[in-house]
Each structure stands twice: as structure tokens, then as C-alpha cells.
Amino acid sequence: MKILGIETSCDETGVAIYDTEQGLLADMLHSQASLHNLYGGVVPELASREHIHSVVPLIRATLLKANITHTALDGIAYTAGPGLVGALLVGVAIGRSLAYGWNIPAVSINHIEGHLLSPMLEKHPPSFPFIALLISGGHTMLVNAQGFGDYHILGESMDDAAGEAFDKTAKLLGLGYPGGAALSELADSGDKDRFHFPRPMANQPNLNFSFSGLKTFAVNTYRQQGNEQQTKADIARAFVDAVVDTLIIKCKRALQQTGIKTLTVSGGVGANKQLREKLQTVCAQQNVDVFYPRIEFCTDNGAMIAYAGALRLQTGIHESLDFMARPKWALDELS
Ligand code: KG4
Ligand code: ZN
Numbered sequence: 001m002k003i004l005g006i007e008t009s010c011d012e013t014g015v016a017i018y019d020t021e022q023g024l025l026a027d028m029l030h031s032q033a034s035l036h037n038l039y040g041g042v043v044p045e046l047a048s049r050e051h052i053h054s055v056v057p058l059i060r061a062t063l064l065k066a067n068i069t070h071t072a073l074d075g076i077a078y079t080a081g082p083g084l085v086g087a088l089l090v091g092v093a094i095g096r097s098l099a100y101g102w103n104i105p106a107v108s109i110n111h112i113e114g115h116l117l118s119p120m121l122e123k124h125p126p127s128f129p130f131i132a133l134l135i136s137g138g139h140t141m142l143v144n145a146q147g148f149g150d151y152h153i154l155g156e157s158m159d160d161a162a163g164e165a166f167d168k169t170a171k172l173l174g175l176g177y178p179g180g181a182a183l184s185e186l187a188d189s190g191d192k193d194r195f196h197f198p199r200p201m202a203n204q205p206n207l208n209f210s211f212s213g214l215k216t217f218a219v220n221t222y223r224q225q226g227n228e229q230q231t232k233a234d235i236a237r238a239f240v241d242a243v244v245d246t247l248i249i250k251c252k253r254a255l256q257q258t259g260i261k262t263l264t265v266s267g268g269v270g271a272n273k274q275l276r277e278k279l280q281t282v283c284a285q286q287n288v289d290v291f292y293p294r295i296e297f298c299t300d301n302g303a304m305i306a307y308a309g310a311l312r313l314q315t316g317i318h319e320s321l322d323f324m325a326r327p328k329w330a331l332d333e334l335s
Contacts, residue, residue, distance in 0.1 A: 001074045003313060004059070004098075005306025008051040008091030009083025009111045010137070011035075011042045014302030015055070015062040017073070018310050024121060026066035027303045029296075030054040037177050041167075048086035055094050062302070070102050077309020080108035081326030082138070088325035096323040106319055107312045112139060112331045114304035115266045116151070118293035121307055126262050126291040131254045133247065136267030136299075137163035137178065141331070142207050142254045145264075148311055149335050154254050155207025162243060162269045165211035169218045169239050173232045183236050184272050190237025191230075195221055197242035202249045207257075209250065214242055244275045248282055255288055264291045271298035 002025070007014035016027035032050045036042045063070060078095030081088055092108070099106035116132045119125060131154075132143040140157035160168070163180055170179020175186065197217045200210045218239050225231045251263060263283060269275065270292055283290040297303055 001310060001314060002068065002072055003306050003310040004062070004073050004076045004095075005109075005302045005304070005309050006055065006059070006076070006078040006091045006095045007111070007114070007300055007302045007305045008055060008087050009079045009081070010087060010300060011047050012300040013051050013054045013058055014300055014305065015058045016302035016306040017062055017066045017068070018303065018306035020310050020314065024303055024306075025068070026062045027301065028058050028062045028065065029301060030058055033178060040171060040177050042084070044084045044086055047084060048090055051087055051090040055090060059094075059098075070098075073102065073104055075099070075105045075107065075309060075313040077107050077109050077305050077312065079111045079114065079305050080324060081110065081329035083111055083327060085325050085327045088327065092323050092325050096321070100321060105313055105317070107309050107317055108319065108324070109305050109308045109312070110329050110331060110334055111305075112141070113151070113334060114308045116143060116145060116264070116331070117308050117311070118266045118297050118301075118304040119264045119291040121293060121297060121303055122291070124291070126264050126289070129260050130262035130264050130291075131251065131258065131260050133251055133263065133265045133270075134267045135162040135247065135265070135269035137161060137167065139267065140209050140211070142250060143331065144254070144258055144260070151331050151334060153330075153332050155209065155250060157209040157211060159210050159212040160215065162209070162211060162247065163267070165215050165243065166269060168215045169236070172215075172219055172222055173236060178268075180268060181271065184240060184274060186233050187236040187240040187274065190233035190235070192237055192241060194234040195238035197238045199242055199246045199249060202246055207250050207254055209246065211243065214239060240272075240274050244272070244278050247275060248278060251279075252282065252286065255286065261287065262289050262291070266293050266298060268299040271295045
């Protein structure tokens with residue numbers, strides 16, 4: 001079964017073809033980062049227009065790369081939510097229309113489920129049940145994933161998502177947008193002992209997160225200490241250490257509470273090297289296996305949507321010709 005996946009929920013147009021026999025055949029991405037960087041964040045209207053320009057050429061290029069024509073496709077999967085409504089509508093409308101024109105089934109995919117399943121695209125995939133730490137620009141969540149479509153949210157962010165906090169702090173330090181990766185890089189040259197930021201909500205027994213206070217901590221420290229390059233690096237270091245420690249404290253708690261011994265980490269912040277390094281040590285101590293998607297599949301991509309679509313279409317799902325973008329779509333509404 002060959003499935004075309006289309007991702008347009010935010011600022012990346014992602015297209016991929018996943019084959020249930022051969023795995024991923026092709027995967028292409030058009031990032032809009034340089035466009036939105038000019039404005040210091042994603043401008044929804046510009047994102048929609050850019051998706052309109054890029055989605056059809058990208059679908060053509062992906063078919064070419066996979067060395068197939070559309071007649072070989074068995075279905076189309078598109079991100080229907082959560083995300084920016086105008087951006088979502090581009091992928092949903094083109095995906096649904098192509099499926100109608102080509103007379104193949106279509107399926108709506110929840111973007112967060114795409115991220116949750118993304119480690120399964122790797123050579124050594126995790127098996128259910130597992131605890132999924134989902135850390136992206138829009139979401140921070142701990143999920144007890146019992147099986148495909150059987151997800152229980154254990155905790156989530158009460159305010160900023162982890163990626164959002166990274167981006168806002170990066171902006172403060174003049175690192176552009178999205179600045180998560182650049183902030184992580186800068187933190188490498190920071191002194192770990194100069195500033196200490198709190199580990200928010202670490203002492204509360206629940207599995208929720210709060211990151212907006214850390215961003216404020218960074219702002220206040222910056223105002224007091226000035227913008228000398230080493231100071232910026234030291235602030236970056238204190239911020240990254242606080243986010244990483246907080247995420248790990250909550251992951252350990254989720255694993256202990258459920259008795260599950262497998263952890264997956266996905267979403268853009270899952271690419272963070274300080275987090276990966278620390279988790280490696282902690283998981284080895286706790287006898288927990290940890291799985292990630294490859295770096296380029298941490299951030300938004302079409303491959304995870306094609307993969308989730310293949311699993312859904314294999315169950316024989318046939319969606320009607322109606323289509324809908326769902327800017328809010330909770331993961332635990334899925335089955
Ligand atoms: O998953 P994603 O593409 O977006 C959403 O679905 O929301 O994640 C993008 C986020 C951005 O906030 C970006 O700054 C962050 O992931 N990010 C990182 C790193 N690479 C990307 N944050 C920390 N360290 C990184 N290496
Ligand atoms: Zn995402």
C-alpha cells in the first residue's frame with residue numbers, strides 16, 4: 001500500500017510517500033523559516049499563501065523522487081489539525097481533491113499523532129506501550145500510548161510549549177526565528193554555574209509543565225546582566241539546563257507511575273542535543289529504552305503523516321467527500 005502524505009499545519013510544506021512493504025519511498029520539505037524570520041514569528045496568512053505556491057510542485061517532485069506516478073498510490077493522508085486553519089485548509093483541500101480525482105481513499109491525520117508515531121519510521125522502532133514525550137513549537141505533552149489510536153494524555157503545558165519558550169528566549173538573545181537550535185548551540189559555550197533558573201512545577205506531583213516563567217527569568221537576567229556575548233551564552237545555558245531537567249523529571253515520574261519501560265521523544269525540541277545526552281544517561285540508569293525520530297523528522301515533515309495515514313488506511317477507513325480543518329483537535333479524541 002503506497003500512501004501520499006501532506007503536511008501543511010504551520011510553516012513547513014512536507015510531502016512524502018510511505019509504502020507499507022518497502023518503507024519510506026520519498027520525502028520532501030519546503031521550509032518557510034526564512035520568510036517568517038523577517039517578522040520574528042509565523043505570519044499565518046503568509047504561511048497559507050506559501051503552502052499554496054509550494055504544495056503541488058512538491059507533490060510532483062516527491063512522486064518523481066519515488067519513481068512512481070499517481071496511479072501507483074493507494075491513498076492520501078493529510079494533516080487536518082491541530083494547527084493554523086488557513087494553512088491546514090491548503091493541505092486538506094488539495095489532498096481531498098486529488099484523492100477524489102484519482103479515485104483513491106483519503107484520511108485526515110492529527111498532527112500530534114504524526115509526531116507521536118514518527119519514531120516508528122526508524123530502523124529500530126519502539127513497540128507499544130510507551131510513554132511519549134511530545135515537545136514541539138505548539139505542544140508539550142506526556143502521553144501514555146497503549147496502542148495505535150489508544151492515547152492517554154498524562155500531562156501538558158499550562159502555558160508556553162517547550163519550543164515556544166526556546167523560540168522566545170532565542171529571540172531575546174537575538175538569535176532569529178525559529179531559534180531553538182541556535183539557542184542550544186549557544187548554550188554549549190555557556191557556563192553552567194553562573195546562573196541558576198528554577199525547574200518549574202518539578203515539586204508538584206502532577207505531570208504538567210509550565211515554561212513561561214523561565215522565559216521571564218531569562219528576560220530579567222538579561223536586563224540585569226547586559227548583553228555581552230558570554231552573558232548571553234550563560235543565560236542560554238541556564239535556560240536549556242532548566243528545560244532539560246524539568247522535562248526529564250516529568251518523564252521519570254510518568255515512567256515510574258505507569259511502570260512502562262519505553263520512552264519516545266518527538267517534536268522539534270526532540271532534536272535538542274543536551275536533552276538527548278542527558279536522557280541517554282538517565283534512561284540507562286533506569287533501565288528504560290529511549291527512541292527518537294531521526295533529526296529531520298523531529299520537526300514537521302510529510303513522512304510522519306504518510307506513515308500515520310498508512311496505518312489508518314490499512315484499517316479500511318473510508319472518509320466521505322466532506323473535508324474539514326480542525327485548528328484544535330485533542331489527541332485523546334482519536335481511536
Ligand atoms: O515540531 P515542530 O516543527 O513544530 C510544531 O509542530 O509546533 O517544532 C518546531 C520547534 C521550534 O520551536 C524550534 O525552535 C524547536 O522545535 N527546535 C529546537 C531544536 N530544533 C528545533 N529546540 C531546541 N533544540 C533544538 N535543537
Ligand atoms: Zn509539529
